[in-house]
Amino acid sequence: MAQHTIQMTVNGEPAVAAVPSQMTLMECLRERLGLTGTKCGCAAGECGACTVILDGEPVNSCMVLAVECEGASVRTVEGLSRSGKLDPLQAAMITAGGVQCGFCTPGVLMTARALLDRNPHPTDAEISEALVGNLCRCTGYLPILEAVRSAATAS
Amino acid sequence: MSAKKASPAPLASPIGASPPRIDAHEKVTGAVQYTDDIPFGPRLLFARIKRSPHPHARIVKIDASRARALPGVVAVVTGEDYPGYIGLYLQDRHIFCRDRVRYVGDPVAGVAAISETIAENALELIDVKYEVLPAVFDPEQGAKADAPLLHPKLEDYVVAPFIFPQNGTNISNHFKIRKGDPSEVWGICAAIVERKYTIPHIQHVPIEPHVAVALVEDSGKVTLWASSQSPFAQRNLIAKTLGISQSDLRVVAPAVGGGFGSKAGVSMEALAVAIALKTPGRPVKLRLTREEEFHTAFVRQGLIAYFKMGCAADGRLLAMENRYLWDGGAYTEYGVNVTRAAGYSSSGPYEVPNVHADSLCVYTNHPVGGPMRGFGMPEMHVGLEQCIDDLALQIGMDPVEFRRLNCLKTGSTLVTGSKMHPIGLPECIDQAAKAIGWGSKAAPSSPRKRRGKGIALMWKAPAMPPNAGSSAWVRLNEDATLTVGIGGQELGQGTFTVMAQMAAAALGVPMEWVRIATPLDTEYSPYEWQTVASRLTWSMGNAVVNAARDARGKILKVVAEAWNEAPEDLDIVNGNVISYKTEESLPMKDLVVYGLPRPDGKGWTGGPIVGDGNFMPTYVTGLDKETGQGERAVVHYTTGAQAVEVEVDLDTGRVTVLRGVAAFDVGRAINPGLVRGQMEGGFVQGLSTALFESLQLQEGVLQNPSFVDYRIATTADAPEQVEAIMVEVPQDDGPWGARGIGEHPMVPTIPAIANAIYDAVGIRLSSPPYSSEKVYLAMLEAGLVD
Numbered sequence: 001m002a003q004h005t006i007q008m009t010v011n012g013e014p015a016v017a018a019v020p021s022q023m024t025l026m027e028c029l030r031e032r033l034g035l036t037g038t039k040c041g042c043a044a045g046e047c048g049a050c051t052v053i054l055d056g057e058p059v060n061s062c063m064v065l066a067v068e069c070e071g072a073s074v075r076t077v078e079g080l081s082r083s084g085k086l087d088p089l090q091a092a093m094i095t096a097g098g099v100q101c102g103f104c105t106p107g108v109l110m111t112a113r114a115l116l117d118r119n120p121h122p123t124d125a126e127i128s129e130a131l132v133g134n135l136c137r138c139t140g141y142l143p144i145l146e147a148v149r150s151a152a153t154a155s
Numbered sequence: 156m157s158a159k160k161a162s163p164a165p166l167a168s169p170i171g172a173s174p175p176r177i178d179a180h181e182k183v184t185g186a187v188q189y190t191d192d193i194p195f196g197p198r199l200l201f202a203r204i205k206r207s208p209h210p211h212a213r214i215v216k217i218d219a220s221r222a223r224a225l226p227g228v229v230a231v232v233t234g235e236d237y238p239g240y241i242g243l244y245l246q247d248r249h250i251f252c253r254d255r256v257r258y259v260g261d262p263v264a265g266v267a268a269i270s271e272t273i274a275e276n277a278l279e280l281i282d283v284k285y286e287v288l289p290a291v292f293d294p295e296q297g298a299k300a301d302a303p304l305l306h307p308k309l310e311d312y313v314v315a316p317f318i319f320p321q322n323g324t325n326i327s328n329h330f331k332i333r334k335g336d337p338s339e340v341w342g343i344c345a346a347i348v349e350r351k352y353t354i355p356h357i358q359h360v361p362i363e364p365h366v367a368v369a370l371v372e373d374s375g376k377v378t379l380w381a382s383s384q385s386p387f388a389q390r391n392l393i394a395k396t397l398g399i400s401q402s403d404l405r406v407v408a409p410a411v412g413g414g415f416g417s418k419a420g421v422s423m424e425a426l427a428v429a430i431a432l433k434t435p436g437r438p439v440k441l442r443l444t445r446e447e448e449f450h451t452a453f454v455r456q457g458l459i460a461y462f463k464m465g466c467a468a469d470g471r472l473l474a475m476e477n478r479y480l481w482d483g484g485a486y487t488e489y490g491v492n493v494t495r496a497a498g499y500s501s502s503g504p505y506e507v508p509n510v511h512a513d514s515l516c517v518y519t520n521h522p523v524g525g526p527m528r529g530f531g532m533p534e535m536h537v538g539l540e541q542c543i544d545d546l547a548l549q550i551g552m553d554p555v556e557f558r559r560l561n562c563l564k565t566g567s568t569l570v571t572g573s574k575m576h577p578i579g580l581p582e583c584i585d586q587a588a589k590a591i592g593w594g595s596k597a598a599p600s601s602p603r604k605r606r607g608k609g610i611a612l613m614w615k616a617p618a619m620p621p622n623a624g625s626s627a628w629v630r631l632n633e634d635a636t637l638t639v640g641i642g643g644q645e646l647g648q649g650t651f652t653v654m655a656q657m658a659a660a661a662l663g664v665p666m667e668w669v670r671i672a673t674p675l676d677t678e679y680s681p682y683e684w685q686t687v688a689s690r691l692t693w694s695m696g697n698a699v700v701n702a703a704r705d706a707r708g709k710i711l712k713v714v715a716e717a718w719n720e721a722p723e724d725l726d727i728v729n730g731n732v733i734s735y736k737t738e739e740s741l742p743m744k745d746l747v748v749y750g751l752p753r754p755d756g757k758g759w760t761g762g763p764i765v766g767d768g769n770f771m772p773t774y775v776t777g778l779d780k781e782t783g784q785g786e787r788a789v790v791h792y793t794t795g796a797q798a799v800e801v802e803v804d805l806d807t808g809r810v811t812v813l814r815g816v817a818a819f820d821v822g823r824a825i826n827p828g829l830v831r832g833q834m835e836g837g838f839v840q841g842l843s844t845a846l847f848e849s850l851q852l853q854e855g856v857l858q859n860p861s862f863v864d865y866r867i868a869t870t871a872d873a874p875e876q877v878e879a880i881m882v883e884v885p886q887d888d889g890p891w892g893a894r895g896i897g898e899h900p901m902v903p904t905i906p907a908i909a910n911a912i913y914d915a916v917g918i919r920l921s922s923p924p925y926s927s928e929k930v931y932l933a934m935l936e937a938g939l940v941d
Contacts, residue, residue: 036192037185039412041362042445046862049362077185090183094175097832101647102182103363103412109183128870135862137360137413138647139832140839141873 006070010035011079019066025059026050028066029076037077037106041135048134051107052076058114060133077106080113088151089113096147100138108134112148121152169656169666170891173828176652177671178410178645188674189410190366190382195438199368200229202430202441203274204423205264205281206451207256210292210520210855211305212285214255214263221280222266227273230433231281232265237429239396242488243388243420245320245327246313247306248523250396250425255288257305257485258520259855260451265430267439292855294459294480294517297325305485305518315620318491319780327483328491328516330498332570332783335509337463337474344465344473346549352538353922354458355849356482359527360867363412364448367424369431370438376403379428383408383675384419384644385685390677392421393428401677404428408675414646415840416526417453419687420489449860454850456490456524457482458534462542464507470552472561474509477501479535483516483524490524491516493531496618499778499788500532502570503539504580504614505561510570512783520855526687532615532902533841537923540611540906544913554910555588558612563794572784579820579884580794584612586880587818591798603805606813607915610798611903616789617688617895621775625691625698626681629658629706631747631764635730636668639702642683643695644675648897649829650691654699656825657890661703663727664743681767689793689895692825694770696890701768710747713761717751772888791886793894795819797838797903799874801911805940808931810912812842812872817900818880823892827881834879834900841904843868847924 003018010033017032026043029035029052038061041049045063052061053075080087089112092098099105108131115122115130122130127148136144181187219231234253240246251262264281268274291297291305302325306312310322320327341347367381377399383389386406394404411418423443431439443452463476479497483490498514547557559581567575591608599606617623628640639658645651655669672680683695711722714732718725724736733740745751750761778785798816803809817834824830847866851858859865885892905923913919918933934940 030192034194035185036188039189039363040191041364041412042862044445044861047362047445077183081184086180086183093183094179097176097828099176099179099182100649100832100836101361101363101411101413102178102187103189103361105182106185128873131870133869135360135362135867135869137362137415137840137867138836140836140877141868141870142835142839142877143832145870145873 004067006066008069008071009073011075017066021067023066024062025052025064025066025069026061029061035076035078039103039106041103048111049104049107051110051134053110053114056114056117058111075110077109080109087113088154089116089147092147092151096143096150098139098144098147104134104136108136108144116152116155120155124149168660170660170825171827173826174652174656174666176649176829177655178651187410189363189412190368190380191442193380193409195368195440198437200267200269200434200437200439201271201274202265202267202427202439203271203278204262204426205278207252207259207261207263209256209285209287210259211288211290212256213288214252215284215286217264218282219264222277225273225277225280227269228266228277229269229437230267230430232430232433233263239398240312241392241396241421241425242486243392244315244318244492245488247327247488248486250429258522260522261485262426265426267430267434290520290855291325292519292521294482294519297517297519298480298515300324305520317495317777325518326515327487327518328494330495330514330783331781332498332501332510332512333781334570334572334784337476337509337511340473340509341465343467345468346546347463347465348542348545348549349463350538350542351921352460354460354534354537355922356457356521356852357455357844357848357850358449359415359417361413361415361417364445365418365423365443365452366441367427368438368440369427371431371435373435377428378405378407379424380407380409381424382411382418383424384411384414384646384687386675386677387642387682388685389421389424393425396425406677408644411644411646415528416687419526419685422452446860449865450522450850450857453489453525453527454484454522455527456484456493460535460538462538464542464546466546466550468550470550470557470560472505472507475502475507475512477512479514481514481516481524482519482521484519484521486523487516487518489526492618493524493526497531497535498783499571500535500614500616503536504563504612504794506563506567507570521852528840528898529615529902530618530688530898532613533844533905536611536613536902537905540903541909541919544910555584555593555610559584562612571778571788573787576791576887577884578794579882580612582882583794583796583818583820586882587796587798587816590816590878590880591800593798599802605803605805605915606800607803607911607913608798608800609907609910609914610796611907611910612796613899613902614792614794615899615902616792617690619684619688619690622771623684623690624769624771625683625695626769627695627698627702627767628681629662629702629766631706633744633748635664635742635744635747636670637662637664638670638672639699640672640679640681641695641699642675642680643691644686646686648833649826652829653692653825654695657696657699658703661700662707664730668730689897689899692893692895693886693889696893697770698768700890701770702766705768706764706766709764709766710743713746713751714741716760717754719754791894793819793821793896793899795899795903797907799907799911801908801915803912803915803930805934808927808934810846810908810925810930812874812908814874815877816880817877818882819896819899820882820884821896822886822889822894823883824881825891825893830881830896831879833896835877837900838877838904839868839873841901842872842908845905845908845923845925847926849924
């Protein structure tokens with residue numbers, strides 16, 4: 001099996017990984033770089049649990065090959081808080097009760113972060129539309145939507 | 156004595172407050188470890204499962220020689236290796252199939268290899284010769300005398316004493332209610348409703364698929380790491396099947412990414428252990444794919460339900476005759492108790508003098524039915540609560556008034572003959588109706604849409620063996636923080652936070668001082684039956700309170716001795732031991748590990764403080780096999796009402812749920828914020844099952860095992876608001892009066908929406924989901940659209 005050495009910037013730091021051709025970005029993050037905050041819920045791009053920000057865009061990392069990420073900048077849930085200080089979205093998710101089992105939470109946070117990065121004051125409809133690909137079975141979405149709304153208002 | 160004068164200014168009690176959940180920080184940072192996140196090193200093997208392509212067949216021969224020869228394959232396991240049976244209430248399955256397969260997906264062989272890909276490739280090299288047998292795909296067909304027999308050895312299976320298999324048939328449990336005689340009163344009923352409802356199979360859809368890792372040491376000791384609601388039940392059942400001691404099987408249960416019942420009991424975890432027994436010294440990881448998750452983990456069984464109910468002219472319910480045929484699937488080891496729960500709850504939350512009910516669990520060649528949030532109640536209430544609506548409308552009574560009249564009140568006689576404990580259901584009805592604006596109708600958002608409102612009630616008891624127990628310990632640390640040991644799992648419902656609140660309140664310390672010992676580990680955690688049945692707040696809560704009180708008693712005894720006082724004059728407030736007599740005060744950290752000097756200066760008293768406690772209900776009685784009557788069938792019932800407002804699009808049939816109201820009698824809300832989380836989340840899960848969800852099984856083959864084809868609710872489907880109303884009529888043996896609320900919020904949602912659809916456009920649908928297509932075609936048939 002052909003191995004490739006790829007270099008990326010992950011959460012602001014350089015990262016190097018040896019990956020086989022068919023390895024996904026999700027697998028590379030979890031198995032090569034030890035960043036297990038990114039979750040696998042379906043491995044088919046349907047649930048959003050593995051969402052990361054790739055060069056500014058939210059992507060299902062199970063649908064991206066690691067070798068495609070040579071030179072790319074990747075942000076994962078582990079890179080959201082800075083120096084121990086939570087991102088306003090993380091804080092809002094706690095306050096609003098947007099976290100239950102927590103398995104969809106990293107993907108939700110990364111999708112919402114990407115939304116607020118490009119649109120700091122989204123409408124309710126824009127928030128809902130942005131998160132439509134992040135499945136959550138616990139919360140019923142209402143507190144998640146509320147968290148994004150309040151984080152946007154606070155920033 | 157180093158004591159200071161007391162200045163007790165007690166902190167506000169954590170009971171009834173809504174502190175943020177204690178596991179939230181590690182979850183928003185990605186730090187929390189789920190099972191698949193644990194590193195096992197380069198010796199880790201990966202397992203895949205060879206599954207039956209047939210719904211029902213005899214295994215003629217399995218040849219795994221080609222698979223065993225594939226480089227990278229370490230072990231291949233089949234049913235030949237494990238003759239034992241396994242199951243929670245009825246031991247009716249093998250770990251791997253032996254003589255026959257009973258559903259498409261039944262495990263036939265397991266492969267352990269150095270990679271998941273090699274293990275998957277090896278499956279193709281296992282040759283299985285089958286002799287296809289006639290199959291059963293419908294519980295009504297399956298219950299007939301001439302149906303193909305799926306479990307010819309039913310009479311030999313080990314079964315719990317309250318489950319009644321019918322030997323020589325496919326009926327693995329028949330629960331009967333014979334209370335009064337409906338046939339004597341049909342003639343005097345002013346209105347009678349008779350209907351049939353068919354409820355499809357659905358799946359729990361936790362976002363984290365099942366995963367298990369097993370390691371067998373040379374000594375024979377087995378460790379299982381699993382995404383599990385039930386580490387102790389898994390330890391017990393797997394150990395018994397393998398013939399090893401429970402002490403030699405350790406189950407570690409890290410964070411769980413959603414369970415809803417699917418990770419209770421034992422399912423794929425036993426496969427991982429069975430494979431690992433053939434690879435000693437090397438851990439084996441088995442992960443279900445999403446496709447496998449949809450049909451080889453537990454599913455919610457299908458139901459065919461017949462209702463007949465009648466009332467007098469004044470609206471009083473006089474009789475019910477209900478028959479529930481559960482599509483239990485290939486194995487009903489857990490599902491038999493869903494049948495029982497539906498039986499002893501068969502009347503719904505109403506007082507009915509004459510009830511005949513039959514609840515039958517029927518083997519079919521469908522995926523394995525098991526526990527899912529609501530445990531039979533959501534399925535049963537779908538038809539029941541629509542019939543109640545119909546009955547009210549037939550006699551010209553408002554459906555809310557009708558329910559108010561007939562619903563259970565404190566002291567009502569239940570369908571099992573026992574008496575209803577104090578209950579706030581009438582208030583739930585009133586509050587839900589008021590909050591939804593019952594009786595008024597807003598204008599639709601467009602002329603081609605119609606609005607409607609609907610209401611439904613529910614009841615549900617914890618379904619469990621009568622003596623399911625809990626235990627807990629409380630260990631004090633040097634700085635007087637405390638570590639609380641529990642065996643019940645955090646599934647997202649917030650139980651770790653609620654247990655911390657209770658431990659703090661019972662001991663008398665700030666909640667911030669409490670840590671929960673994680674991950675759950677049968678080697679170190681105290682026994683807990685299972686995290687199911689919405690029983691933890693009540694049962695495990697009692698154990699935690701008892702453990703905290705035990706620690707408290709030990710602390711006060713030490714201080715009493717050191718101060719020459721009576722323990723009754725002492726208290727713990729804000730983490731200080733105080734004397735009401737002398738107003739002395741001592742920080743707990745000064746004594747909880749190192750003890751205190753004796754008052755005479757000669758030696759010491761006390762030592763490291765550890766409290767323990769347990770709880771087990773002792774008062775549940777059996778029910779008569781022929782009548783279902785008995786003194787006390789269950790520990791308690793949680794009851795409630797939901798009301799919804801919907802809009803139906805005449806052009807597309809699309810149903811939009813605009814808002815919902817959930818009012819439940821929770822006894823006491825220990826953490827109202829978390830209770831609201833259950834009420835909102837349960838409502839949307841119920842909405843999702845009402846509008847979208849159905850496992851499409853054709854000749855036993857699942858047609859839609861993906862999120863594209865099996866749609867669950869997304870942000871786009873969430874209503875604008877779910878109002879959460881907490882009615883608090885205390886539970887006599889609940890901590891601070893609390894009873895469970897985890898499952899209940901999705902129980903009445905389907906019928907509430909169905910009743911609202913009827914209110915909007917006047918159509919009744921017998922089978923959810925109420926998809927746009929189904930609603931549109933029904934409107935077409937009714938002549939509402941052309």
